[in-house]
Amino acid sequence: MNRYHVVAALLLSAAAVSLSTGGALAQQSGDMKGMPGMHMAAEPAPAGSAASKLGDLVISGGYVRAMLPGQPVGGGYITIHNGGKVADKLTSVTSSAAGKVELHEMKMDGEIMKMREIKDGIAIPAGATVTLAPNTMHMMFKQVKAPFKKGGAVPVMLMFEKAGMIDLNLPVTSANGN
Template sequence: MNRNHAAAMLISVAAFSLSTSAAIAQDSGAMKSMPGMHMDAGPAPSGSAAGKLGDLDISGGYVRAMLPGQPVGGGYITIHNGGKTDDKLASVTSSAAGKVELHEMKMEGEIMKMREIKDGIAIPAGATVTLAPNTMHMMFKQVKTPFKKGGTVPVMLMFDKAGMVDLNLPVVSAKGN
């Protein structure tokens, strides 16, 4: 097995086992060319959570079931800013976890790295930002009860300008369907 194939396998296993997610920014301008912003996350599972908060349309919200022994869970959502003012997803909280962090995954050379996004995620005016597997995502830590398919996970999304919104994210299989 060559080095690139081994690295790709390791990255795939790490991404799956962490149930991590990613972000996609969609607009007609420069965001498509930003590192880590791509359009291949696929559709959200049927029955995913949706909501509206001011100019923000929130859709495609879900979390993945956790595998036995898995210490963290991954959550995903799409946010469209139909307004004329930029906003920011500043934080996420959940009664199902002691802590929820916003994370991103990106390649640094031949190594996939994940890091917390401490300053929040920008939601530019007129743009759609998707937290999806293998890019930006919500990372649920200190999970009280492992997420099981068929359940729900309550979250509160806090935005700098729009305020806060509560959603119940359905739990889909660990494979995301």
């Protein structure tokens, strides 16, 4: 998954991605099993949605990945910065493009990467930047009405405990290539 993320980033040449860095990352990340999740932090993310302000929050870099034929669910990522003095929480996400959207987190279980639903929302501490990114957390789109296609956009509504709700259009980046 990680390798494809790098490929997706490289395809978006507009993003500030150096080819040599991307190549090194791709090689390093070839073996998913042997990889402790912490390499991911250094990775460039694809260019995503523009920054939007909602109260004290700045929400940016949102994107979803194109879905492969037969793939039953879609994955989405986004960055949330809380510039305020009070903690907030991302409580839920909905989308007209999917029957439901769940918040998931990835965890290494021994050598196997597993995901589980985050049922009580994602805390956005005061002053913090929380990033939903491959191998950390994601939005999982279930009962998708039409497979996400590269170049398209997926509407989402994010609901925060304090800041309220915001509608965003997340661009669809390339699929994992697999």
